[in-house]
Amino acid sequence: MRKGLDKSTANNSSSLHYVEWDGKKDAHSDPKLANQRLQKPWKQILDGSTFQERERVAGLVIHGVLSNHGNDMEDKTNDNNNDKENGQRDLKDEDEEDEEIDEKTEEKDLVDTEGVRLSNGDFTVHKSTQDRHRKQNSNDGKASDAGQSVKNYTLPEVDRLVNMFSTKYMGSSLVSDDSTSYQEFLQKLQQGMKFGPRLKEFADDNGKKSWEQFHHGIRQHVLYNPNEPYVNQLMSDLVTKEIVDAEQKDGGTQIKLMITCEDDGQALFKPMRFPREQETLPDHFYFADYERHHAEVGAFHLDKALGFYRVPPTVGRWVNISKDIHRVANSKLAKTFFISPVGNWCFHGSCSYYCDSSHPICGHPIMLEGSMAAFLPPLQLAKRKTWRNPWKRSYSKHRKAYWEVYDDLCHKVKRKAPYDEGRRLLDVLDMSVFDFLIGNLDRHHYETFREFGNETFLLHLDNGRAFGKAHYDCISCLAPVRQCCMIRQSTFAKLVKFYQGPDSLSHVMRTSLASDSLAPILLEPHLDALDRRLSKILHVIHGCIKDPENPRRLEDVVVDDGIT
């Protein structure tokens, strides 16, 4: 047992009485009923006979939600940033300043950019005669793509780039033919993959529980090994194990809970605030965007599909607000529970921002969706280091970061440790590819396990602000790749494989996400966006090689550092 967790009989001093989970005392607590009620607007979307119909219904839902929210976020935004920064500083260790990129000049790096307009890199879909991605749908017989129209995002420049790459590396594991599925390709590419040593504290401790094996399985080069059975077991445990403790997790801007399950496994829980169809509000900056629980789940699946293994296993889960949270909450959290005027169970937690009765988290009436991310080992046993992302945004309404205005940041970054050698720069570029695909503008910092030094993977934590706008591609998220004109060879090969098919990225993601208990996690427009963005990444790489002012060799842009 990790700590004294049994609160089942505790008087948690809330004014709400604990509702027994026997389905009799509280009509709300019938999970079937609750599910039905919660899924109502949602169900209509799923039941829509065509995609267009689903989108139409989704549009109506979005409209309804939008009209429910005032604009009281704006004033809090500025303070938020300070809070976020302070929060992050709390995470840092004393010696960090030396090792970071120019933290002290951060202010100086900001540029007043009134009038600067960033292009979204308009994409014209090339109507190629190729229809390879359509083929995938009939190929593997997977039901999940049935009825989906797959758009063709091929571009003539990218076709040429792909041909150049395929010709050069023909016969190697970087290239495969049309009959090879993406999963087969990935397996082959990752044969002989580097894992590196385990965390010292967990090296000998190979407990039976899935979360213990997860901690034991953390290696210098990957957070987990997807081929080991504990990964699926952990994901299943995160959905099914009884919740025995819930506390609010400090830090960050929005409410999240630290959940402990009956097997002592812990998870970071982010609750659902809005339906999946609600997009980032048009007038909200990235730092004022709400977190989306399903974005955390979607990001985990994408990271896994890309063969990165840098996001902690994350699943969707239904929780009963009374049984799973209120009953086991500590008194501080329990005090914030209430029943709303229409009879829904709600809570808001306590924090400086977004934790008040005008930003409640509510069930419908008692069941609530959320994401559960497997918890990393405790900081005391596995110290982590927080690094400022060199391509951090300004977190200001009025200024832009240096790199948003000038294109030469990469030259400076490349000269400074830890970006001047080893895998780090290519990892930051992988993170840029990842964030561009998921549409995450909120990557201010990243973390690493301290004992692995600099030659280790980057944890892709906190993806809650991803998947906010399905029809917008954050071209500036790709600035690191465009400005450095570099990408890891294995990452490039995976993108090329998706581009060539037979499995498109949207197909692999649709199939992968179908297993989540809250499926569908990503609606079709977001899946489609993945394919569109993937082409755009390759187009940027093409632009680096064929840059009229500075043409580059393929191998100088697509860089092999041995990490697959």
Ligand SMILES: Nc1ncnc2c1ncn2[C@@H]1O[C@H](COP(=O)(O)OP(=O)(O)OP(=O)(O)O)[C@@H](O)[C@H]1O
């Ligand atoms: N799976 C995890 N296991 C352990 N710690 C985690 C995990 N995920 C996140 N954390 C820690 O919790 C902190 C807060 O989480 P997260 O960043 O997701 O919250 P947030 O509210 O979105 O924060 P912010 O407002 O800063 O974006 C992270 O900085 C990280 O150090």
Ligand SMILES: [Mn+2]
């Ligand atoms: Mn966040």
